[in-house]
Amino acid sequence: MKIPYADIVKYIPEIPSIDAISEKLFQLGHEHEVEKSIFNIEFTPNRGDCLSLIGILRDLALFYEIKKDFPIFPDKLEKLNLNFIDNTDNTCTFITFLKIDIDDKILDYKDCLKSYYEQTDNLKNNFFTDISNYISYETGQPTHCYDAKAVGGKISLDLEKGKHNFQTLLDENVELFGSNLVFKKDNEIINLAGIMGGKSTSCSENTRSVLIECASFNPEAIVGNAIKYNLKSDAAHKFERGVDPCCHDFVLRRFLKLVHDHANVKNVQIFTKGNSAYKQTNIKYDIDKISKIIGIKPSEELFSKSLTKLGFKIDKKLIHVPSYRNDIKTLNDIAEEIARAIGYDSIKSIPISIHSNSNQSKNLNQNFLRDYLISKGFFEVINNPFVDYCNEYSIEIDNPLDIKSGYLRTNLQQSLIKNLLYNERRQKDSIKIFEISDIYQIRNNEVFNEKVLALIVSGRVGKNYLDFSKIVDNDYINDLFKDILPIENIKVKNILREDLDTKLKNKIYYCEIPMNDINIENDLVLKNENKEFLKIKYVPISEFPSSNRDLSFSVKNKSKFKDLENFILSYKHDFIKEVFVFDFFDNKKNNEIKIGFRFIFQSGTSTLTDIEINNVMKVIIEKSITIDGVSVPGYEV
Amino acid sequence: MSSSTKANLPKIIHEKGAYHPINQMRDLIIDLLIDLGFEEIDGPEIETEEFNFDMLNIKKSHPARQMHDTFYVNSKSNVLRTHTSPVQIRGMLKNNPPFGLISGGKVYRKDDDATHLPMFHQVEGIYVDKDVNFANLKYLIHKIVYSLFGDGVKLRFRPSYFPFTEPSAEVDILSNEGKWLEILGCGIVNPIVLENCKIDSTKYSGFAFGLGVERIAMLLNGVNDIREFYKSNLDFLKQFK
Numbered sequence: 023m024k025i026p027y028a029d030i031v032k033y034i035p036e037i038p039s040i041d042a043i044s045e046k047l048f049q050l051g052h053e054h055e056v057e058k059s060i061f062n063i064e065f066t067p068n069r070g071d072c073l074s075l076i077g078i079l080r081d082l083a084l085f086y087e088i089k090k091d092f093p094i095f096p097d098k099l100e101k102l103n104l105n106f107i108d109n110t111d112n113t114c115t116f117i118t119f120l121k122i123d124i125d126d127k128i129l130d131y132k133d134c135l136k137s138y139y140e141q142t143d144n145l146k147n148n149f150f151t152d153i154s155n156y157i158s159y160e161t162g163q164p165t166h167c168y169d170a171k172a173v174g175g176k177i178s179l180d181l182e183k184g185k186h187n188f189q190t191l192l193d194e195n196v197e198l199f200g201s202n203l204v205f206k207k208d209n210e211i212i213n214l215a216g217i218m219g220g221k222s223t224s225c226s227e228n229t230r231s232v233l234i235e236c237a238s239f240n241p242e243a244i245v246g247n248a249i250k251y252n253l254k255s256d257a258a259h260k261f262e263r264g265v266d267p268c269c270h271d272f273v274l275r276r277f278l279k280l281v282h283d284h285a286n287v288k289n290v291q292i293f294t295k296g297n298s299a300y301k302q303t304n305i306k307y308d309i310d311k312i313s314k315i316i317g318i319k320p321s322e323e324l325f326s327k328s329l330t331k332l333g334f335k336i337d338k339k340l341i342h343v344p345s346y347r348n349d350i351k352t353l354n355d356i357a358e359e360i361a362r363a364i365g366y367d368s369i370k371s372i373p374i375s376i377h378s379n380s381n382q383s384k385n386l387n388q389n390f391l392r393d394y395l396i397s398k399g400f401f402e403v404i405n406n407p408f409v410d411y412c413n414e415y416s417i418e419i420d421n422p423l424d425i426k427s428g429y430l431r432t433n434l435q436q437s438l439i440k441n442l443l444y445n446e447r448r449q450k451d452s453i454k455i456f457e458i459s460d461i462y463q464i465r466n467n468e469v470f471n472e473k474v475l476a477l478i479v480s481g482r483v484g485k486n487y488l489d490f491s492k493i494v495d496n497d498y499i500n501d502l503f504k505d506i507l508p509i510e511n512i513k514v515k516n517i518l519r520e521d522l523d524t525k526l527k528n529k530i531y532y533c534e535i536p537m538n539d540i541n542i543e544n545d546l547v548l549k550n551e552n553k554e555f556l557k558i559k560y561v562p563i564s565e566f567p568s569s570n571r572d573l574s575f576s577v578k579n580k581s582k583f584k585d586l587e588n589f590i591l592s593y594k595h596d597f598i599k600e601v602f603v604f605d606f607f608d609n610k611k612n613n614e615i616k617i618g619f620r621f622i623f624q625s626g627t628s629t630l631t632d633i634e635i636n637n638v639m640k641v642i643i644e645k646s647i648t649i650d651g652v653s654v655p656g657y658e659v
Numbered sequence: 660m661s662s663s664t665k666a667n668l669p670k671i672i673h674e675k676g677a678y679h680p681i682n683q684m685r686d687l688i689i690d691l692l693i694d695l696g697f698e699e700i701d702g703p704e705i706e707t708e709e710f711n712f713d714m715l716n717i718k719k720s721h722p723a724r725q726m727h728d729t730f731y732v733n734s735k736s737n738v739l740r741t742h743t744s745p746v747q748i749r750g751m752l753k754n755n756p757p758f759g760l761i762s763g764g765k766v767y768r769k770d771d772d773a774t775h776l777p778m779f780h781q782v783e784g785i786y787v788d789k790d791v792n793f794a795n796l797k798y799l800i801h802k803i804v805y806s807l808f809g810d811g812v813k814l815r816f817r818p819s820y821f822p823f824t825e826p827s828a829e830v831d832i833l834s835n836e837g838k839w840l841e842i843l844g845c846g847i848v849n850p851i852v853l854e855n856c857k858i859d860s861t862k863y864s865g866f867a868f869g870l871g872v873e874r875i876a877m878l879l880n881g882v883n884d885i886r887e888f889y890k891s892n893l894d895f896l897k898q899f900k
Contacts, residue, residue, distance in 0.1 A: 462704075
């Protein structure tokens with residue numbers, strides 16, 4: 023909600039600075055930003071009472087004296103003869119209608135109405151709607167203005183079911199469905215109650231006779247409907263959070279005062295209906311209990327002064343909660359009020375020691391398997407469980423994000439294939455990944471979830487020269503698990519590439535094992551100490567393609583072989599992402615070593631050209647061959 | 660093989676893989692809390708509305724229960740848990756105070772953009788005993804925050820709202836750039852929740868707290884886009900060895 027600083031300080035004689043108010047708003051729990059001297063405040067959903075200028079002033083009264091200068095129309099109001107029927111079951115606790123007739127002439131906006139439409143980005147609409155919008159901003163109570171001539175003298179509140187077309191006052195056509203709280207004139211829906219009025223009875227610049235509806239709806243009757251129809255509604259936002267059921271008289275008299283300030287009022291009448299009497303919340307006055315909740319004992323004076331400033335009334339045994347604070351129900355709520363008054367940061371910590379039955383992680387098998395696979399070059403992945411395919415045991419999402427996410431996965435295979443293909447497209451030729459996650463099934467209308475380990479492999483076994491030419495296969499996975507799992511638990515699948523969106527030929531192997539089938543000996547379990555992880559700073563990944571270059575050297579002075587290896591492996595250049603030995607042959611007969619290095623080039627800012635790569639390679643070669651006995655077969659200086 | 664022969668062989672590097680950074684962060688937070696005395700418990704990701712909402716004092720009218728915020732499954736008979744709090748409800752029903760329980764895992768909300776995902780991870784804790792108060796909660800939160808972000812970090816407590824805690828707070832830390840960054844939510848367990856779990860709220864009180872694992876990892880590891888965690892990009896994962 024946007025509230026200009028100027029509007030707030032107008033009612034605080036002390037005139038605190040923007041920073042001072044900002045600090046107090048944070049102390050109160052009202053998160054906000056300040057842009058061009060306007061507070062943009064995000065109130066928590068329990069504080070519907072703060073969604074107005076008066077609401078925020080009521081909270082700031084904890085720290086500042088507030089000048090309550092909101093003049094109202096003081097005179098007695100005549101009774102309106104309106105045929106209003108509430109056909110619903112307690113969806114609206116109180117409702118008031120005010121009918122105002124004015125002369126033709128309307129003055130230019132002045133005072134608060136003028137500044138409201140000048141200071142903020144609120145758009146003018148028509149006289150009565152403009153006042154209604156301002157009143158909602160000032161008091162927090164939404165009102166709806168009907169053109170009284172278009173409504174006539176009969177109106178009803180109904181819980182309408184089924185499909186209906188409804189045209190909003192903003193000219194949007196909405197197809198209503200399900201159950202909706204609506205106002206009707208005869209059989210016509212004229213207002214989506216608490217959300218948005220209809221076109222047929224809306225006010226215009228020509229309206230001179232207005233019927234203002236001021237209601238206190240049950241939040242459950244309103245919640246979710248504005249989003250359901252994609253309607254942006256400040257009224258719905260307020261009704262969903264609860265409004266003050268006792269404010270109607272003040273709000274409508276304030277409305278009438280603003281009308282009086284800008285036009286000649288010819289006639290005014292009021293109609294009120296309440297389904298049940300308002301019951302004030304009263305809470306037992308128990309300062310000791312409050313102290314136990316917060317951890318410090320507030321003085322009697324601080325306690326009573328704070329609550330009084332916030333509008334609570336205290337007698338010896340009871341705290342009487344003001345009607346606008348529908349969030350206050352228990353002594354814990356009162357404790358929060360006191361803690362806000364003290365300031366959370368002013369409450370000193372008190373040490374506590376926690377004792378429990380076990381101080382060991384529950385997932386020992388899981389942790390061991392993760393450690394083991396990672397030591398074997400596997401990367402752990404996490405996928406979300408939403409998939410677009412199903413089988414007879416699949417669980418369907420009733421409200422999926424999109425059509426590709428309609429079911430929960432019953433295995434991890436498709437997720438890991440997707441991960442594998444993603445990395446193959448990024449030129450990875452040795453892929454070993456695993457995931458430990460829950461899978462979900464429904465059988466006989468009962469939901470089951472089961473934790474499984476799944477892994478997928480394809481391409482080279484590794485990057486060192488012993489593994490570079492070996493390709494992973496069925497035996498690779500069996501060997502991987504042979505020492506830690508019974509062989510009968512390991513079922514390896516060859517995933518056929520024909521069905522996948524890929525032109526590569528390397529075979530893909532997949533294996534999925536229920537975690538319940540895995541029982542690791544406890545003495546194998548090691549706790550993973552990962553404190554260093556906190557220090558890792560992520561470097562954004564290049565989205566440009568990488569290029570490989572292989573370079574083979576002949577080393578005739580074997581004592582210099584390590585010099586070459588150290589030089590190449592430690593060579594740094596911005597374009598070189600990785601380098602490793604992929605081939606090695608010690609030809610004892612010729613007393614010569616042949617060694618091959620693979621360089622992987624990638625830039626963070628562009629696609630590298632052959633010339634750029636060759637220039638780097640040239641420098642590496644020329645420096646390498648200065649080492650005694652080192653040459654690159656076929657390379658001429 | 661003699662050492663002179665070894666000297667003429669290249670180093671054989673068996674490249675290690677990497678833990679997923681979110682699981683690393685989750686493990687780290689859980690280990691930290693276990694060291695502080697908590698016991699780890701587990702619970703299902705597919706929950707009933709009763710455990711996910713009702714028992715936690717989240718009323719039928721609460722926006723979080725709407726179809727646009729929560730994933731419903733199996734003809735609305737279940738939900739994908741929207742937080743790990745229902746695990747604590749299950750823990751409270753099984754244990755008699757005093758107890759300190761933590762749970763960590765995946766949770767689901769109907770969001771999908773650069774800062775929100777339909778699946779993310781939380782770690783939550785609860786401690787119930789006689790005379791547990793907000794000042795005790797502050798002590799524990801300081802310990803957790805200092806362990807994660809360093810002893811020098813400046814933090815503040817702001818009043819907030821969660822239906823299952825009262826008073827409730829959110830905790831911010833001050834970044835090097837001078838911005839306050841929200842890192843966790845906490846509060847005194849609402850007596851209604853204790854009573855729902857058959858714990859006498861006139862005798863016992865408790866505190867609870869919850870951290871978003873992705874949020875902490877993003878802040879500590881400098882990842883700006885939450886979606887990076889779930890692309891399964893080996894170049895990304897490799898950085899968290």
